Amino acid sequence: MNIAFENEIERGSYSNFDKIEHILETDQRIFKENYNVRPFKLHHTLCRSGLFEIPEIVKTARSIIGSGNAADFLALDLRRESISSKFTEAAQHDRLTEVIDRLGESGSWIRLSRTQDYNRDYARVLAMLIDEIGTHADRPFRQEVTWATLTVILTSPGISTPFHIDHESNFLFQIKGEKEVCLFDPGDREVLPEIELERFYASSYNTPRYKPELQGHGQIYRLTPGEAVHHPPVAPHWVKNGDNISVSLSISFCMRPLERRARIYQANFMLRQLRLKPRPPGLSPGRDALKARLVSALEMADPKTFQDIVYSPMNRLKSPMQFLKKVSGRRVAT
Numbered sequence: 001m002n003i004a005f006e007n008e009i010e011r012g013s014y015s016n017f018d019k020i021e022h023i024l025e026t027d028q029r030i031f032k033e034n035y036n037v038r039p040f041k042l043h044h045t046l047c048r049s050g051l052f053e054i055p056e057i058v059k060t061a062r063s064i065i066g067s068g069n070a071a072d073f074l075a076l077d078l079r080r081e082s083i084s085s086k087f088t089e090a091a092q093h094d095r096l097t098e099v100i101d102r103l104g105e106s107g108s109w110i111r112l113s114r115t116q117d118y119n120r121d122y123a124r125v126l127a128m129l130i131d132e133i134g135t136h137a138d139r140p141f142r143q144e145v146t147w148a149t150l151t152v153i154l155t156s157p158g159i160s161t162p163f164h165i166d167h168e169s170n171f172l173f174q175i176k177g178e179k180e181v182c183l184f185d186p187g188d189r190e191v192l193p194e195i196e197l198e199r200f201y202a203s204s205y206n207t208p209r210y211k212p213e214l215q216g217h218g219q220i221y222r223l224t225p226g227e228a229v230h231h232p233p234v235a236p237h238w239v240k241n242g243d244n245i246s247v248s249l250s251i252s253f254c255m256r257p258l259e260r261r262a263r264i265y266q267a268n269f270m271l272r273q274l275r276l277k278p279r280p281p282g283l284s285p286g287r288d289a290l291k292a293r294l295v296s297a298l299e300m301a302d303p304k305t306f307q308d309i310v311y312s313p314m315n316r317l318k319s320p321m322q323f324l325k326k327v328s329g330r331r332v333a334t
């Protein structure tokens with residue numbers, strides 16, 4: 001541990017968060033028109049809060065390690081990876097604070113998950129953002145949200161985050177350093193074919209394939225401290241850090257309409273296993289409702305985690321699905 005960091009932590013909190021009246025600085029019309037549909041850039045005040053300085057992050061990391069919840073801390077060595085690599089291919093580190101100390105020289109990607117459960121101020125940031133997003137989006141956001149989390153991401157100079165999609169609605173806030181985020185239209189079916197969405201909703205490990213020839217379909221957003229970019233749900237993206245240490249904050253939300261669409265994709269995945277050609281969500285309200293209702297019947301009654309919320313029907317079906325795959329051999333029109 002860096003001695004200067006230790007001393008700052010010992011001095012206690014140096015937060016200015018109480019002086020901040022709002023977090024988001026954005027044009028309400030642009031926000032409302034594009035939220036959950038298209039990426040857009042906005043500004044934020046979190047850099048002025050003092051809450052995401054390295055010592056405060058280290059303090060939070062220590063709480064995570066002390067809790068024994070290993071899944072809430074992940075450190076990857078991405079030195080040899082590229083934007084087309086999958087997360088699962090990267091080797092893992094296991095000593096968070098040592099890796100943070102060496103961040104400037106090593107090839108690290110560090111993620112602190114569910115930080116709102118380990119730092120009271122981070123929980124306040126998340127609550128404030130839920131209120132503000134609801135106001136800007138002009139919708140009953142709080143009632144739609146089923147799961148929300150605040151993730152802190154630290155990256156070494158030049159590190160890339162592989163091409164992938166996320167189920168959640170997301171905002172990425174830049175706190176320190178610069179990075180490039182390349183976002184693709186979530187409705188671009190060349191970049192993200194229906195079949196790849198179905199596979200993603202069958203298992204989160206099924207990351208869509210990066211297609212270099214379609215890179216021109218993406219738009220690159222350069223983020224500097226005080227800037228943020230909205231990632232609509234399932235918008236394909238990759239991230240590349242600048243020649244600097246980067247501290248970013250990711251706020252993610254699961255929402256009822258997104259889970260309903262996930263159920264339709266999960267139904268379509270199963271239908272495709274039966275050699276059918278299912279209709280994508282949005283083309284047939286009646287079929288969508290039936291698919292969503294049938295797959296929702298397999299949801300856990302009281303989901304606690306992201307995996308439970310999004311994937312519990314598929315996890316419950318895993319064995320019967322393998323059976324169906326074996327016995328089905330004919331193509332049926334739908």
Ligand SMILES: [Fe+2]
Nearest residue numbers: 164165166237
């Ligand atoms: Fe992501």
